[in-house]
Amino acid sequence: MELDVDFVRAQYAAFQNPETAGWAFFENAGGSYVPRQVFDRLHHFFQFTKVQPYGLFPASIAAGEAMEEGYRCMAELLNADEDELTVGPSTSMNLYVLAQAIRPTLAPGDEIIVTNQDHEANIGCWERLGEFGASIKEWRIDPLTGELSVDALKNLVSERTRLICFTLCSNIVGTINDVQTISRIAHDVNALAIADGVSFAPHQIADVNTLGVDLYLFSTYKTFGTHLGVMWGKKKVLANLKCQGHYFNCDKPHYRFNPAGPLHAEIGALAGIGEYYDAIYENQFDEHQPNRHERAGSVFRLFGDYESRLANILLESVQDLPGVRIVGQLKAAPGRRAATISLISENRRPSEVVTKLLDSKLAVRNGHFYAVRCLEALGIEDPEEGVIRISLVHYNTEDEVHRLAEGLKDVLA
Numbered sequence: 001m002e003l004d005v006d007f008v009r010a011q012y013a014a015f016q017n018p019e020t021a022g023w024a025f026f027e028n029a030g031g032s033y034v035p036r037q038v039f040d041r042l043h044h045f046f047q048f049t050k051v052q053p054y055g056l057f058p059a060s061i062a063a064g065e066a067m068e069e070g071y072r073c074m075a076e077l078l079n080a081d082e083d084e085l086t087v088g089p090s091t092s093m094n095l096y097v098l099a100q101a102i103r104p105t106l107a108p109g110d111e112i113i114v115t116n117q118d119h120e121a122n123i124g125c126w127e128r129l130g131e132f133g134a135s136i137k138e139w140r141i142d143p144l145t146g147e148l149s150v151d152a153l154k155n156l157v158s159e160r161t162r163l164i165c166f167t168l169c170s171n172i173v174g175t176i177n178d179v180q181t182i183s184r185i186a187h188d189v190n191a192l193a194i195a196d197g198v199s200f201a202p203h204q205i206a207d208v209n210t211l212g213v214d215l216y217l218f219s220t221y222k223t224f225g226t227h228l229g230v231m232w233g234k235k236k237v238l239a240n241l242k243c244q245g246h247y248f249n250c251d252k253p254h255y256r257f258n259p260a261g262p263l264h265a266e267i268g269a270l271a272g273i274g275e276y277y278d279a280i281y282e283n284q285f286d287e288h289q290p291n292r293h294e295r296a297g298s299v300f301r302l303f304g305d306y307e308s309r310l311a312n313i314l315l316e317s318v319q320d321l322p323g324v325r326i327v328g329q330l331k332a333a334p335g336r337r338a339a340t341i342s343l344i345s346e347n348r349r350p351s352e353v354v355t356k357l358l359d360s361k362l363a364v365r366n367g368h369f370y371a372v373r374c375l376e377a378l379g380i381e382d383p384e385e386g387v388i389r390i391s392l393v394h395y396n397t398e399d400e401v402h403r404l405a406e407g408l409k410d411v412l413a
């Protein structure tokens with residue numbers, strides 16, 4: 001079965017509006033467009049219920065109910081228990097707070113493994129714990145491929161390892177890391193596996209019960225929703241961490257690790273993400289499926305096949321361009337390589353390339369995308385110029401990809 005991309009695009013005002021419709025948008029890893037299901041909920045919340053929620057009068061009751069629907073929807077999508085979720089302002093903030101919550105559980109000399117493939121959000125907050133006696137070890141990428149080897153991790157792990165903090169999919173390299181094996185290595189030494197899923201979640205729906213990790217984080221503004229970060233943690237793991245909320249809120253699961261407090265309207269709109277996936281499910285499948293995670297799983301399998309096909313068109317077309325290096329694998333496949341493609345050009349400055357692409361209404365960006373260490377390890381001298389990053393999601397079209405391939409050929413050949 002093929003994804004009905006016309007139906008998908010009909011859900012987005014951005015593809016109907018003359019100002020944006022003509023642009024082929026390839027900066028999805030920075031933040032995705034929002035479908036009407038999410039926007040309608042946000043709009044409704046702001047218009048009618050934007051008051052302090054959980055009170056006794058209608059607007060406040062409705063606000064609280066919308067938020068509960070948002071939490072429930074996220075839990076159902078991930079196959080998680082609602083009490084295991086924290087919904088904070090961003091993944092960077094959730095990781096920062098998580099590091100503070102873990103800090104009192106560490107003894108001097110305990111080891112934390114971070115990678116240099118990650119976005120800084122999943123490195124700096126752990127490195128700071130070095131100030132309190134933790135020992136930080138870096139799991140390094142292969143400078144040619146940008147990939148992490150599990151054997152290298154095995155050599156880093158010791159009986160003192162308490163945390164392995166890694167990414168499920170780097171926002172630069174695009175390879176899906178072997179989460180099961182990494183988690184097993186962590187658990188063999190009683191360490192926690194903490195996974196950044198921000199660049200993974202737009203392409204694959206996680207089942208937190210089978211993923212293997214102890215904590216999983218992603219950002220809903222990259223998964224077609226409002227600007228929030230969702231953190232899932234195993235109940236028994238979260239129970240051992242120090243509350244970071246107000247002392248009287250420490251027994252409230254959504255508040256324990258959210259000192260910022262919940263963003264009411266944005267959380268209230270989260271159920272729109274589930275409704276969006278459901279609209280696609282209903283358009284594609286006849287059979288009734290009562291379980292939201294299963295419905296989303298079917299939809300994401302369509303997304304994965306479709307995105308891989310588009311990514312492979314692009315990967316093949318840029319492979320032979322002179323002086324162009326593709327970071328990561330040369331072939332996309334669901335579960336192996338996401339449609340996040342970074343290019344390094346020997347002959348052109350990345351900023352020059354993306355500026356040229358604008359003439360053809362091709363929206364691409366260059367830079368380090370907060371993965372400065374990854375770029376440095378890849379041998380990129382000026383991280384501000386960085387890589388040319390092209391990131392596709394399921395609403396991109398084959399025509400857009402051909403336009404981009406032509407545009408890149410014009411600038412780089």
Ligand SMILES: Cc1ncc(COP(=O)(O)O)c(C=O)c1O
Nearest residue numbers: 090091092119121171198199219
């Ligand atoms: C892989 C990855 N991890 C973490 C983050 C940080 O997420 P947030 O912007 O929600 O803090 C990003 C943001 O771009 C990212 O791409």
